[in-house]
Amino acid sequence: MGDPMVRVPISEQEPLVRAKNFEEVCLGYTEEEAVEEASRCLNCKNPRCVGGCPVSINIPAFIEQVKERNFEKAYEIISESSALPAVCGRVCPQESQCEGVCIRGIKGEAVAIGKLERFVADWAREHGIKPKTNAPKNGHKVAVIGSGPSGLTCAGDLAKLGYDVTIFEALHKTGGVLVYGIPEFRLPKDKVVAAEVENVKSLGVKIETNVVVGKSVTIDQLMEDEGFEAVFIGSGAGLPRFMGIPGEQSNGVFSANEFLTRNNLMKAFMNHDTPISRGKKVVVVGGGNVAMDAARTALRLGAEVHVVYRRSEAELPARAEEVHHAKEEGIIFDLLQNPVEILADENGWVKGIKIIKMELGEPDESGRRRPVEIEGSEYEIECDTVIMSLGTSPNPLIASTTEGLETNRRGCIVAKEEDGETSKTAVYAGGDAVTGAATVILAMGAGKQAAKGIDEYFKSRA
Amino acid sequence: MYPIVKKEKLADRIYLMDVKAPRVASSCLPGQFVIVKIDEEGERIPLTICDYDRENGLITIVFQTVGASTERMAKELEEGDAFEDFVGPLGQPSELCLEKNLEETKKKNIVFIAGGVGTAPVYPQVKWLEEHGVKTTVIMGSRTKDLLFFVDKMEAVASDLHVTTDDGSFGFHGMGTNQLQALVDEGRTFDHCVAIGPMIMMKFVCKLTEQLQIPTVVSMNPIMVDGTGMCGACRLIVGDEVKFACVDGPEFDGHKVDFDLAMARQAQYKTEEGRAKLALEEGDTHHGGCGHCGGDE
Numbered sequence: 001m002g003d004p005m006v007r008v009p010i011s012e013q014e015p016l017v018r019a020k021n022f023e024e025v026c027l028g029y030t031e032e033e034a035v036e037e038a039s040r041c042l043n044c045k046n047p048r049c050v051g052g053c054p055v056s057i058n059i060p061a062f063i064e065q066v067k068e069r070n071f072e073k074a075y076e077i078i079s080e081s082s083a084l085p086a087v088c089g090r091v092c093p094q095e096s097q098c099e100g101v102c103i104r105g106i107k108g109e110a111v112a113i114g115k116l117e118r119f120v121a122d123w124a125r126e127h128g129i130k131p132k133t134n135a136p137k138n139g140h141k142v143a144v145i146g147s148g149p150s151g152l153t154c155a156g157d158l159a160k161l162g163y164d165v166t167i168f169e170a171l172h173k174t175g176g177v178l179v180y181g182i183p184e185f186r187l188p189k190d191k192v193v194a195a196e197v198e199n200v201k202s203l204g205v206k207i208e209t210n211v212v213v214g215k216s217v218t219i220d221q222l223m224e225d226e227g228f229e230a231v232f233i234g235s236g237a238g239l240p241r242f243m244g245i246p247g248e249q250s251n252g253v254f255s256a257n258e259f260l261t262r263n264n265l266m267k268a269f270m271n272h273d274t275p276i277s278r279g280k281k282v283v284v285v286g287g288g289n290v291a292m293d294a295a296r297t298a299l300r301l302g303a304e305v306h307v308v309y310r311r312s313e314a315e316l317p318a319r320a321e322e323v324h325h326a327k328e329e330g331i332i333f334d335l336l337q338n339p340v341e342i343l344a345d346e347n348g349w350v351k352g353i354k355i356i357k358m359e360l361g362e363p364d365e366s367g368r369r370r371p372v373e374i375e376g377s378e379y380e381i382e383c384d385t386v387i388m389s390l391g392t393s394p395n396p397l398i399a400s401t402t403e404g405l406e407t408n409r410r411g412c413i414v415a416k417e418e419d420g421e422t423s424k425t426a427v428y429a430g431g432d433a434v435t436g437a438a439t440v441i442l443a444m445g446a447g448k449q450a451a452k453g454i455d456e457y458f459k460s461r462a
Numbered sequence: 463m464y465p466i467v468k469k470e471k472l473a474d475r476i477y478l479m480d481v482k483a484p485r486v487a488s489s490c491l492p493g494q495f496v497i498v499k500i501d502e503e504g505e506r507i508p509l510t511i512c513d514y515d516r517e518n519g520l521i522t523i524v525f526q527t528v529g530a531s532t533e534r535m536a537k538e539l540e541e542g543d544a545f546e547d548f549v550g551p552l553g554q555p556s557e558l559c560l561e562k563n564l565e566e567t568k569k570k571n572i573v574f575i576a577g578g579v580g581t582a583p584v585y586p587q588v589k590w591l592e593e594h595g596v597k598t599t600v601i602m603g604s605r606t607k608d609l610l611f612f613v614d615k616m617e618a619v620a621s622d623l624h625v626t627t628d629d630g631s632f633g634f635h636g637m638g639t640n641q642l643q644a645l646v647d648e649g650r651t652f653d654h655c656v657a658i659g660p661m662i663m664m665k666f667v668c669k670l671t672e673q674l675q676i677p678t679v680v681s682m683n684p685i686m687v688d689g690t691g692m693c694g695a696c697r698l699i700v701g702d703e704v705k706f707a708c709v710d711g712p713e714f715d716g717h718k719v720d721f722d723l724a725m726a727r728q729a730q731y732k733t734e735e736g737r738a739k740l741a742l743e744e745g746d747t748h749h750g751g752c753g754h755c756g757g758d759e
Contacts, residue, residue, distance in 0.1 A: 216486060216550065249727065397709065
C-alpha cells in the first residue's frame with residue numbers, strides 16, 4: 001500500500017515517443033492499480049464530489065464497488081447517470097469538478113475519480129457489458145438534433161424511459177465534437193467513441209447521419225410530417241471566430257475547427273484523401289482545450305509549435321492535464337502575448353506573425369485580469385501556419401429556420417437551465433447551442449436535464 | 463448509402479450522375495449544393511445541385527475531374543454503386559428562384575453566363591425561372607466544342623441561348639464576356655447577370671458588368687470541409703466582410719467579391735504534381751490566378 005495522501009500513478013506513453021504518434025497518451029489503470037486508488041476514497045457521508053459532477057454520478061458508490069472488485073456493478077452505478085463514461089473519464093475537467101471538491105484533496109491529492117471512471121468504462125467495454133433498460137416502450141417519438149455529448153445523453157436517457165428516439169446528425173459520423181474536435185490521442189474514436197455510441201444505440205436509439213436540420217428538413221417538418229412529438233436541439237457551437245486582424249485570410253491560416261476536422265474527422269493523419277497542411281513552424285492562438293488539441297496535433301504532424309495566449313499561465317482555460325501534457329511534449333508557450341498581424345509572402349502564404357506583449361490589468365467581467373498591450377513591444381515570429389483557436393459561436397442554421405425559437409443576442413438558443421425548455425412548445429435545447437462553447441460534461445448535464453424535461457412534458461399531457 | 467441510378471460522360475473529364483437522396487430532393491432549390499463522400503477514406507466533395515426530381519427522390523450532379531477525389535468518383539463509381547455519404551441541400555438558394563421574389567424577378571432582364579462546368583448549376587435556375595414565366599438569356603461557353611454539354615437541355619428551357627467556344631469550334635467565337643459585350647453592342651439591355659464558372663471567368667465577367675453597370679451574382683466554389691459553417695475553410699471577403707460560402711452563399715454580389723484572394727486560397731492544397739498536371743491539361747488556356755503556376759506572367 002502506498003502513501004494514502006498520494007495518487008496511484010498512472011502510466012502514460014513517454015512524452016517524446018507520443019509526440020510522434022496519435023496513440024492514446026494515457027494508458028489507464030490496471031485492475032490492481034484501480035483497486036488501490038479506489039481504496040483511497042473516504043466514502044464520505046456527505047459526498048461533495050457528487051455535487052461537483054454535472055450529471056451527479058454516485059461517485060462513492062461506484063468507487064466502493066471498484067474497491068470490492070465488483071467492476072460490473074460499478075459500471076451499472078455509473079451508467080445510471082452517464083451515457084458516456086469512457087469519454088468523460090478522459091475529457092472532463094475533473095480538477096474543477098468532482099476532484100476539485102474531494103476531501104482527500106485538502107491535505108493530499110484528490111482521489112483520481114476520472115481515471116477510475118475511465119477504468120470502469122473500459123473494463124465494461126472489454127468485457128462486453130452494455131447499459132441496460134427495462135422500461136417498456138411508450139410509443140412517443142422524440143427527435144434529437146446532433147449526436148454530440150448533449151444529444152447522445154438526452155437520447156440515451158429518453159430511450160431508457162421507453163421513448164422512441166431518432167438522432168439526426170449533420171456530419172457523416174456520429175459523435176459531434178467527440179469525433180471532429182477531440183483528437184485520437186486524447187479520445188480514441190473507434191475504441192471509445194464508437195463503442196459508447198453503440199451503447200446508446202443498444203438502448204434502441206436510431207441514428208440518421210447526413211441530415212442537416214434546418215436544410216434537409218426543418219423542425220416543423222419533423223413534427224408535422226414525420227410524427228415527432230418533441231425535439232431536443234443539441235446542435236453545438238459551430239461557427240469559428242477569427243480575430244479580424246490583417247492577413248488573416250492568408251493561405252496557411254486555419255480555424256482550429258478546420259485543422260482538427262481535417263485531422264480527426266477526415267483522418268488526414270492516417271493519409272485518407274483529405275489533405276492537411278502539416279506546417280514546419282505553427283503558431284496556435286488561444287489557450288483553451290481546443291488550442292491544446294490543435295497544438296498537440298500539429299506537433300504530431302511534425303511541426304515546431306508555439307501557443308500564443310494573451311493572458312498568463314494561471315488563466316489558461318484548458319484542463320490542467322492538457323497543458324501539462326503539451327509542455328512535456330515540447331509545445332512552446334508564449335504567454336501574455338497577442339497577435340496583431342499575420343504576415344504573408346507575395347503569393348499570399350503565411351510567412352510570420354507580428355505579436356505584441358501584454359500585461360495583466362484590472363479584472364474584467366469574467367473575473368480574470370484583463371490583458372493590456374505593452375506599447376512598442378511588437379515583435380515578429382517566423383512561421384508558416386497559424387491556427388486560430390478563439391472559440392466558436394452557435395450555428396444559426398436551426399434558429400433561423402425554426403419559427404418561434406427564441407435566441408439571445410449572442411445567437412444562442414434561449415432554454416431554461418433546469419429542463420431545457422425553449423420558447424417553442426415541445427422543443428428543448430441544451431449544450432453549446434444554448435451556452436456557447438463549453439465542455440463535454442456540461443453539455444451532457446444539459447442533455448440529461450432536457451430528457452427529464454421532455455419526460456415531464458409528456459407526463460403533463462397524459 | 464446513396465445509390466447512383468445513372469452515370470453519363472458528358473464531355474472530356476465531365477460526368478453526370480443521378481443519385482438517390484430523397485431528403486435532399488424533397489427540400490432543395492436551385493443555387494444550393496450537396497457534399498458527397500465516396501467511402502470511409504474519401505474527401506467531402508461539394509458539388510452544386512444540377513437538377514432534382516422530387517417525386518423519385520433523385521438529385522443530379524455534374525462534376526469535372528480536377529483532383530484525386532473527383533477522379534476517383536469518375537473511375538470507381540458506376541451505375542448501381544453508391545456514395546457512402548450524400549448530404550444537403552447546403553447553402554442558400556438562389557434569390558432569383560424564390561417564390562417570394564417572383565414578382566420582382568419577372569420585371570428583370572436576366573442574363574446568365576455559364577463557363578465550363580458552371581453550366582450545370584446555371585441549368586436548374588434557368589429551368590425554374592422559365593417554368594415560372596421569367597424569360598432568360600443564357601450565354602454558355604467552353605474552351606472548345608468537345609467540352610460543351612447540356613446544349614440541348616439548355617436550348618429546351620432558355621428563351622434565348624448563345625453558345626460560345628474560345629477557339630471558335632462551335633457557336634460564337636470568343637468567351638462569354640465577348641458574347642455579352644456583343645449583345646450589349648447590338649442594343650440588348652440587361653439589368654441582372656448571373657455568372658457561374660471558374661473563378662477567373664467570374665472575375666472577368668464582373669469586371670465587364672461593372673463597366674456595363676449590370677448587377678451581377680456569382681456562385682463561389684471555394685475549398686470546404688463540413689459545408690455547414692463549422693470550419694471556415696471557405697471564407698471569402700465580400701465587400702469589407704468575411705463571409706462563409708457554405709452558409710452565407712454560395713451566391714454573392716460579384717462586384718464585391720475579392721476574387722484574387724479567393725483564387726489564392728483555392729490553391730491552398732494544390733500539390734506541385736497537381737499544379738503541373740493542371741497546367742498541362744489546361745494548356746495555354748490556363749489564365750493563372752492560382753497564385754503559384756505563374757500563368758499570369
